[in-house]
Amino acid sequence: MSGSRTRQSAVSSRTRLTSGRMGPLWEWLFRIAPASWSEYVLQHWSGRAFVVAxxxxWLALFFLVPFLIVFKISFAEVRIAMPPYTPLIEWVSGQALAVKLNLANYTYLFTDDLYVSSYLYSIKVAAVSALWCLAIGYPMAWAMARxxxxxxxxxxxxxxxxxFTSFLLRVYAWVGLLKNNxxxxxxxxxxxxIxxxxxxxxxxxxxxxxxxxxYLPFMVLPLYNNxxxxxxxxxxxxxxxxxRPATAFLRITLPLSRDGIVAGLLLVFIPAVGEFVIPSLLGRTDQLMIGRVLSDEFFANRDWPVASAxxxxxxLLLVIPIMVFQRFQTRDLERGR
Amino acid sequence: MAESQAANGRMAAQAREYVRVDRVTKRFGDFVAVDDVSLSIGQGEIFCLLGGSGCGKTTLLRMLAGFETPTAGSIFIDGQDMTGIPPYERPANMMFQSYALFPHMTVAKNVAFGLEQERLARAEITQRVGEILELVRMDAYAQRKPHQLSGGQRQRVALARALVKRPKLLLLDEPLGALDKKLREKTQFELLGIQERLGVTFVVVTHDQEEAMTLATRIGVMDRGEIVQVGTPTEIYEYPTSKFVADFIGSVNMFEGRLVEDEPDHVRIDSRDLGGTVYVDHGISAAPEATVWTAIRPEKINIGRERPDGPDNVVRGVVREIAYMGDISVFLVAIDSGRMVRVSRPNIVRQAEDRISWDETVYLSWHASSPIVLTQ
Known part of the structure; x- marks a missing residue:
């Protein structure tokens, strides 16, 4: 009985699909595709699947594919050509398929002090900034909520x-404010x-x-929301x-706002690690942040494989905090809040 | 049991005053929430503040707890002036209407919170938390979080959290508001039992007269920021002093009339509303020929087919509606003057042979002691 019902629904979704504006396309698909595929599509593809799709x-096209391309390049070798790196997979004299995985780019990152110190410096700057944002943003959010x-x-x-003003303009404004004259x-x-x-x-x-x-708004808004x-x-x-009020704050308000604190810290920390504009315009010249190193590798050095690495x-450094964030979020959802 | 407790409460009230509210007024901008209220609550009493929403009862309770400061007047708890004393230094604990349990703490942690503020030893805290959870029969749920509990269970945790500090004064804001009727009745008697065992003074805020009647040793009825009457449940119900109280507590039939005979031992009132005269077997203090209101409770009116003897306290009418409520039946009778009168009769027998039914002509009568004569 249930079989006949699914058949019926398959028939009805077939007429629904083929009668629409894209009808001819669907008809063509059903004609050329194997019968089992058509059956599957008719039974499982609901409107909701398309909305989610x-x-x-979007994410697959603009995040996953570029990531895979960068990932691939990071295993190549630099060369002066167009494109400026060796292919990963190559036909050797039309006979054999050669896969060249070059791990030297990664090991190179750990041989030159520049990279390690830039990574550590970036993390330090991002972490300290996130904590300052928390220190300044928490009272702001608290006052707003009250x-x-x-x-x-x-x-x-x-x-x-x-x-509402351009980010770049605001950073330039700081240059103007802070410069010697x-x-x-x-x-x-x-x-x-002085x-x-x-x-x-x-x-x-x-x-x-x-x-x-x-980045202060990224701290204030989730905290205020909480x-x-x-x-x-x-x-x-x-x-x-x-x-007393202080005890009540420490034992009630603070623990209850933990999720807001975590969200705010991550929302500041993650983009701050890769920050490029601010350290370039205002930062030290003797110590680079990793965003600057990356840009220099790509555009000044034209060493795409190392830049990709x-x-x-x-x-990877950012994925860890993102995963922590995700874990907190899922726990909240499970808690039904 | 309620009777004897009411008597105990009254005696306690005479014995020792625990809370005194002295001409307290609270204004929020132009709005007067509490208007020149004075009260005296005795130790061990269960005092109910009863009134409709917005009558100022919750504001008064919050002033006792210290969450609001009186605009004028002062509050004394155990003889000590509470002006300027913050909530965390008052000898009172409150059970909130929303229960206000800390969502990130377990039941045991919630209850222990108050004791931790007193910096008691770990062992003592654990012991007292265990005892109080046993008292409210929540010991099996000590490790649960509030969101894992039902409404009734949360209510008990809230009660335990307030009681564990062994306060002399417990403030309860609509304590049973969130419970269904059955659970409510059960909890009311539980509260009475706990109060009896611990001897705490209760101040309860409620809009539910049944709750007030069951719990209270005395009730203070509030209207528009003022206390209109204070008395035992019986006094409030049987001897209301104003139309507002008579009408607010229970249901009542109210007739406007004129005082035609004013003797020390009886009065007679001529009422056009009623279409007859009312004879009352006690004197009242009102000017002759004054306009007065006669209030008669539905359960104090007899209904019958035969006209009783005598010229007073009887009126003819036609039965318009009968509501069968199980324990009682309520009759709505249209009397000759056009007014509707509400009469309730207990259903003493299961199936009466000759039950009064719709559209029958009936005579309503009452005893000369039943009418309440009100001048305001």
Missing amino acids: VPWL STPTWRSVLLLLVMLPS GPINSVLLALGV DEPIALVQTDFAVYIAIVYS LEKHDPALLEAAADLGA VAIVML
């Missing part, structure tokens, strides 16, 4: 407002706090300030049970 297709609904939307808009140095000189301009650009300080400034949902009665209950290792 669109983002999957203000009246009218104020909330105003403050929310203020947090997002800088993003910029307003900060001028004011300090005029006040007599005798000669202090070097602010091309320092760690400048990089931190610009990263924290640029804190805003807290039930104020919980803090009242804590106070009622004898907890740099990119793959960076990706």
